[in-house]
Amino acid sequence: DSGVTQTPKHLITATGQRVTLRCSPRSGDLSVYWYQQSLDQGLQFLIQYYNGEERAKGNILERFSAQQFPDLHSELNLSSLELGDSALYFCASSRLAVDGELFFGEGSRLTVL
Amino acid sequence: QQQVKQSPQSLIVQKGGISIINCAYENTAFDYFPWYQQFPGKGPALLIAIRPDVSEKKEGRFTISFNKSAKQFSLHIMDSQPGDSATYFCAASSASKIIFGSGTRLSIRP
Numbered sequence: 475d476s477g478v479t480q481t482p483k484h485l486i487t488a489t490g491q492r493v494t495l496r497c498s499p500r501s502g503d504l505s506v507y508w509y510q511q512s513l514d515q516g517l518q519f520l521i522q523y524y525n526g527e528e529r530a531k532g533n534i535l536e537r538f539s540a541q542q543f544p545d546l547h548s549e550l551n552l553s554s555l556e557l558g559d560s561a562l563y564f565c566a567s568s569r570l571a572v573d574g575e576l577f578f579g580e581g582s583r584l585t586v587l
Numbered sequence: 588q589q590q591v592k593q594s595p596q597s598l599i600v601q602k603g604g605i606s607i608i609n610c611a612y613e614n615t616a617f618d619y620f621p622w623y624q625q626f627p628g629k630g631p632a633l634l635i636a637i638r639p640d641v642s643e644k645k646e647g648r649f650t651i652s653f654n655k656s657a658k659q660f661s662l663h664i665m666d667s668q669p670g671d672s673a674t675y676f677c678a679a680s681s682a683s684k685i686i687f688g689s690g691t692r693l694s695i696r697p
Contacts (some may be wrong), residue, residue, distance in 0.1 A: 476630065516689040517631070529678065531682060564630050574619035574680030578630030 477501065479564050480579035488587055491515070492553040495582045497569030498545055505529070506548040506578060508540055518551040523548055524571045555586045590681050593688030605666040606675050608691045610677035612635070617679035622651065622689075625674045634675070657694050661672060667695045 487493055495499035500505050508520040521530030523542035534540075537555075542548040552559060562583050568574040592611045600606045610620075637644045637651040637660065644651045650663040664671055665692035672695045677688040 476632065478630075514692075517685075517687045530642060566630070568628075572680065572682055572684060574678060574685055575632075575633055576623075576685065578632065579590045580628075580630050 476577040476579060478565060478567050478577050478579035479584050480563075482582055483580065484583050486585045486587065487555060489519075489555055489557060491586075492551065492554050493555065493584065495550040495563050495584075496566075497548045497550070497554070497565030497579060498546070500577050503567035503569050503577070504546065505568045505571055505573065506542055506546070507568070508534075508548070509564040509566065509578075510552050511562040511564060511581070515534075520550070525587075531573060533566075552584070555584075557586050560584055560586045591677060591686045591688045592692060593611075593677050595691060596689070597692040597694070598697075599694045599696060600664075600666065600667045602669060604667050606662075606667045606671065606695070608662045608675055608677070608686075608693070609659065610661065610688050611640075611657075611659045612679045612686075614679070614681065615658070617684075618682075619680045620651070620653065620660050622649075622679050623646045623676040623678065625690075628666065631676055645681040645691070659674055664693075667693075669697050671695050 504525045507522045510518045520534040522530040540550045562581040563584040564581045566578045604617045622634045623631035624634040625631040653660045
């Protein structure tokens with residue numbers, strides 16, 4: 475158990491809809507990262523927050539947004555969903571702003587029909 | 588310059604054999620090189636990591652070899668077991684970011 479909690483574990487929705495994925499980092503970790511992993515693909519970095527502020531942005535679509543709240547949990551919002559958005563979405567946390575040691579949650583599997 | 592190139596994409600090894608996965612980087616600012624192991628349906632988990640001031644780090648059956656001059660590092664799994672079947676990601680981090688390799692799907696044949 476990494477200590478990172480992601481909900482929901484599974485989500486099935488229709489094209490055009492909007493979903494919110496939630497992540498609670500490990501206790502004491504200030505940094506939260508979001509990654510997308512499509513079937514048999516690598517880890518695509520989406521966005522990172524550190525202590526409530528956006529720190530780095532990767533290949534995140536304009537339809538997607540995220541935030542980190544004062545209690546350090548984070549939410550990833552995906553809107554106007556398309557079939558190609560079906561993927562595993564991972565949240566990871568670390569203690570520092572930049573740390574090679576990330577702790578990943580078990581992921582949220584999104585299926586868009 | 589920000590890429591970490593990982594090979595092979597997939598690897599099949601007989602039980603008891605040695606599994607070797609290679610990674611190369613370009614940015615000399617990277618100063619921490621972790622390997623992550625991911626089982627199907629699970630999140631990646633840190634397996635072993637090395638800093639560039641040493642050429643090798645061993646933890647049980649897992650060894651990282653690091654060649655600073657060539658900007659390459661590799662993961663060796665000795666006496667590979669079916670339970671090692673997973674996807675392995677190398678990564679490189681610096682003061683500003685962490686970059687992951689594209690992953691290697693390892694299958695250990697019984």
